[in-house]
Structure formats: C-alpha cells, structure tokens
Amino acid sequence: MKYRTKEAIVGYLFSLPVILTVLVFTIYPIIAAFYYSLTDYQPLEARKFTYVFNPYDALEIHTGVLREEAKSYSVDELLNYFDPVTFVEIDVGVKLSDEEKELIKKNLDSLNLLADYREGRLPKEIKISDFMRRYMRNDSNRFTRYRPKFVGIQNFKDMFKDMYFYTSFWNAFLYSIIVVPIQTLLAIILAVAANSKIRGVNFFKSVFFLPAITSSAALSMIFWLIYSKPGILNKILLSLFGRFKFEPIDYLNEPNIALFAIMAMNIWSTAGYFMVTFLAGLQDIPSSIYEAAKIDGANGWQTFWKITVPLLRPQIVFVSIMGTIGCMQVFDQIYFLIRNLRNITISFYIYKNAFEYGKMGYASALAVVLFAVILTLSLIQRKVIKEEY
Known part of the structure; x- marks a missing residue:
C-alpha cells in the first residue's frame, strides 16, 4: 500500500469519531426533518406497536x-x-x-x-x-412498525393558512432586526473598552462576559423577578415617577411590551459573548495605524468609525450571521417567560406543534421553512457586508 494511501486511512480513522458524531447528530436529523415534513408523523403514535x-x-x-x-x-x-x-x-x-x-x-x-x-x-x-x-x-x-402517511406538500399548504405561523415568524424576524444590530454595536463598544489600557480592565472583561456563561434558565428567572409586576424595575420606576401617578406594568404579560422586554434581556446577555470576537479582531489591528491617524489629527470618534469599524468587518460579518441565526432560533427565553401566543417565536411554535400538539410532520415543515429563511438571510448578509474593506 502506498504511503499516501496509508496516511489518508490513518487520518480518516482518527477523525472517524467526529465524522460519526456529525452524521448521527447533525446530518441525519436534517435529512429526517425534510422527510417528516412530507408526512403526517405523530410522535404519540410512533410507539403504539411497542407497548x-x-x-x-x-x-x-x-x-x-x-x-x-x-x-x-x-x-x-x-x-x-x-x-x-x-x-x-x-x-x-x-x-x-x-x-x-x-x-x-x-x-x-x-x-x-x-x-x-x-x-x-x-x-x-x-x-x-x-x-x-x-x-x-x-x-x-x-x-409491527409505525409508518407515517406520506402527504406531500400538504403541511406547507396548511402552514400558509395558519395565523400563528405568520405571527411567530414575524416575531422572530422583528426580534432579529432589532437585536442583531444593537448587540453587534454594543459588543464592539465593549471590546474597545476592554482593549483600552486602563486600570482594572481584566475585571471589566470578566463582568462583561459573565452573562454569556450564565445558565439561560437562571438568567430568565432573574429577569422574571425584574420584569414582574411587583418586580425590581417597577419599584425603581415607582420611586422615580410615583408622583406622576405611575402604574406598575406587567412587562411579560403585556403583548405590546413582552417581546421587547425579552429583546433587552438578550442584548444584555449576548453582547459580552460577541465582545470576545471583536476583542480578538482589535488585537490584530497594528497600533501604527492608530498612531498615524493621531498624527493626522483624527479624534477618537473619527478613529472609531474610519479605522476600527472597517478593519473589524470580518468579525462583523461573523457576529451578524451568528446573531441572526441565534435570534431566528430563539427559544429558551420565550419558553421560560412568555405566556401568550401573540409573542411566541417560530422555534417555540415548532416545539408546541411537535411536543404539545403531537404534529411532528407539521413541526418539521416549519423547521424546513425556518432553515431556508436562515440560510437566505445568511447569504444576503455575506453579500451585503463585504469582509474586505
């Protein structure tokens, strides 16, 4: 056997655990979702012959x-x-x-x-x-084995007659177009602050990053205490504006406010995570560029917009795409905090159809549409935001 063939076999053997993991936990579920989207698969019946x-x-x-x-x-x-x-x-x-x-x-x-x-x-x-x-x-x-009925594109036809599909999809899209730009800009500002040579900068880095490593369930419970009617936020506002007859607001049960309250929580909890990406990008920018700008008389604001932001374009592309994917798929905060169907997102609606309504086929069709939308948005972002300045 030739040396290059042996080398290839050994390489594949070493990478086999990763390949199998990707096939079993990534590729197979995607293929299964596409297949089930064309059936009336019902998980409650899937085990009916095994009892x-x-x-x-x-x-x-x-x-x-x-x-x-x-x-x-x-x-x-x-x-x-x-x-x-x-x-x-x-x-x-x-x-x-x-x-x-x-x-x-x-x-x-x-x-x-x-x-x-x-x-x-x-x-x-x-x-x-x-x-x-x-x-x-x-x-x-x-x-002897459950076989779902093949229904073709019927699930997709039903989807476009479903009021909650439009509501949940619009909520996820609105969530993305508000959260992604704000969290990206905030992450850049935090990275610039963390990259500056001031006393105690390592402490601030840790504080900024702390929400990113905190359990989503724990964060949700904290914000539930903040947003509830007798919560901290209402108490602060009451002490400030009580003389103007301020009425406490139930932020999570008010349909016109609930989704925006979750957005604020998500921006706060993810900006520190993306800060690390921008911090790595900032440390790759040569200091000589900033020195030249200073000699030319550029102030801090001009330096930020004309040098820092353009040179962070590769990181901005990455963060905006990852942020959009995360926002379009947002589930945990909605699951823990939202109690009305007017503020649900598409991921939560997929969960409800699959595990509460027993309509796995329809949920798979929703997942396929979400996959197509996220892929399209990612390609648009790569096209619009050029990595090279």
Missing part, C-alpha cells in the same frame, strides 16, 4: 367470558362475542386508520386467537407487534 399488554385481560374484557370459564364455550360460541377491529382498537389500545381496520377485518386469525385463549396457550404478556405478527395471516408488517 406490552396482557391478552387474557383484553379478551376477558372484550368477550365478557372469564379465562376460567372459556373452556366451557366452543370457539364458534366465543366468536359470536368477538369483533376483531373493536378488540384491537379498544381493548388492545391501537389507534387504527380506515385502511388498517380493513386489514384487521380480513386478516386477523380470530379462530386461532380464540382457540389459544380457550386452551390457555396465550402468553401472560406480549408486545403488540409480536401479537400482530403471530395472529395476522397477511400484512402483519403493517402492524
């Missing part, structure tokens, strides 16, 4: 004939009390489509099942898939 049940109990309830008394009946007599579709759907507990009901009527071996019940040959417990495999004459594979 275990007691066939004796189910048949006793269905036929009204106790296990101990079954031998005194012939199979034909037991058959008079037995309806296969009702038994599977009601007593076994499997929700059936119209097509599955027809298959049960045609193919369930009722005589063999009742004979085993009469003779006591049934197991005490059996998985539904194994039961169907055992007593279905044909098409048993339809009842």
Whole structure:
C-alpha cells in the first residue's frame, strides 16, 4: 500500500469519531426533518406497536367470558362475542386508520386467537407487534412498525393558512432586526473598552462576559423577578415617577411590551459573548495605524468609525450571521417567560406543534421553512457586508 494511501486511512480513522458524531447528530436529523415534513408523523403514535399488554385481560374484557370459564364455550360460541377491529382498537389500545381496520377485518386469525385463549396457550404478556405478527395471516408488517402517511406538500399548504405561523415568524424576524444590530454595536463598544489600557480592565472583561456563561434558565428567572409586576424595575420606576401617578406594568404579560422586554434581556446577555470576537479582531489591528491617524489629527470618534469599524468587518460579518441565526432560533427565553401566543417565536411554535400538539410532520415543515429563511438571510448578509474593506 502506498504511503499516501496509508496516511489518508490513518487520518480518516482518527477523525472517524467526529465524522460519526456529525452524521448521527447533525446530518441525519436534517435529512429526517425534510422527510417528516412530507408526512403526517405523530410522535404519540410512533410507539403504539411497542407497548406490552396482557391478552387474557383484553379478551376477558372484550368477550365478557372469564379465562376460567372459556373452556366451557366452543370457539364458534366465543366468536359470536368477538369483533376483531373493536378488540384491537379498544381493548388492545391501537389507534387504527380506515385502511388498517380493513386489514384487521380480513386478516386477523380470530379462530386461532380464540382457540389459544380457550386452551390457555396465550402468553401472560406480549408486545403488540409480536401479537400482530403471530395472529395476522397477511400484512402483519403493517402492524409491527409505525409508518407515517406520506402527504406531500400538504403541511406547507396548511402552514400558509395558519395565523400563528405568520405571527411567530414575524416575531422572530422583528426580534432579529432589532437585536442583531444593537448587540453587534454594543459588543464592539465593549471590546474597545476592554482593549483600552486602563486600570482594572481584566475585571471589566470578566463582568462583561459573565452573562454569556450564565445558565439561560437562571438568567430568565432573574429577569422574571425584574420584569414582574411587583418586580425590581417597577419599584425603581415607582420611586422615580410615583408622583406622576405611575402604574406598575406587567412587562411579560403585556403583548405590546413582552417581546421587547425579552429583546433587552438578550442584548444584555449576548453582547459580552460577541465582545470576545471583536476583542480578538482589535488585537490584530497594528497600533501604527492608530498612531498615524493621531498624527493626522483624527479624534477618537473619527478613529472609531474610519479605522476600527472597517478593519473589524470580518468579525462583523461573523457576529451578524451568528446573531441572526441565534435570534431566528430563539427559544429558551420565550419558553421560560412568555405566556401568550401573540409573542411566541417560530422555534417555540415548532416545539408546541411537535411536543404539545403531537404534529411532528407539521413541526418539521416549519423547521424546513425556518432553515431556508436562515440560510437566505445568511447569504444576503455575506453579500451585503463585504469582509474586505
């Protein structure tokens, strides 16, 4: 074997854990989301054939004939009390489509099942898939694994008739166009401050970055205490403007204010994180450029806008794209703090459809649209904000 081939094999073997991780946790979920967006996948039904049940109990309830008394009946007599579709759907507990009901009527071996019940040959417990495999004459594979129905682009058609899709999408877009520019500019200002040679600068760096490493749940609870009606913010405003008959505001339950309150929280908590990116960029700018500007008579404001900001363009592109992705996908603060559907974002609406409404197919279609929008916005940002000045 050639040396270069050996080297390639060894390289791939070393990188195999990373490749497998990316395939399993990134590539496969993306492909699955695209597939499920074209189906009526319902997570509550996905495990319906994996549950275990007691066939004796189910048949006793269905036929009204106790296990101990079954031998005194012939199979034909037991058959008079037995309806296969009702038994599977009601007593076994499997929700059936119209097509599955027809298959049960045609193919369930009722005589063999009742004979085993009469003779006591049934197991005490059996998985539904194994039961169907055992007593279905044909098409048993339809009842051993859940297969969502393919609906094509129906989920996407339903989406554009859904009022909450428009509301949640607009909220996420509004969130992005307000938060991203402000947090980017604030991060640059913090980076410039942290890069200056003043006493205690390391302490300020730590303080600025602290919100970025604090748990989102903990931050949400802190801001809940700040924003609630008897909270800190209302107490401060009451002490300042109480003489003007200031009325406390419930910021998180007021639809016209709630989303903007979350925006303020997000700007405060993420600006320090992006500050580090700009700080790295600032330290790569040669000091000779600033010295030349100073000799030419440029003041601090001119230096900032004419030198610092243009030379930070690569970092601005990165921060604006990452900020847009984060804002369009904002979920945790909305989940913890928002209680009305007028202020939800698209990520939270995807969660509600998938895990509360049991509509995973529709949620996947929403996720696909969100993916397409984020990709488009990222490409536009790369086109509009040139990395090179």
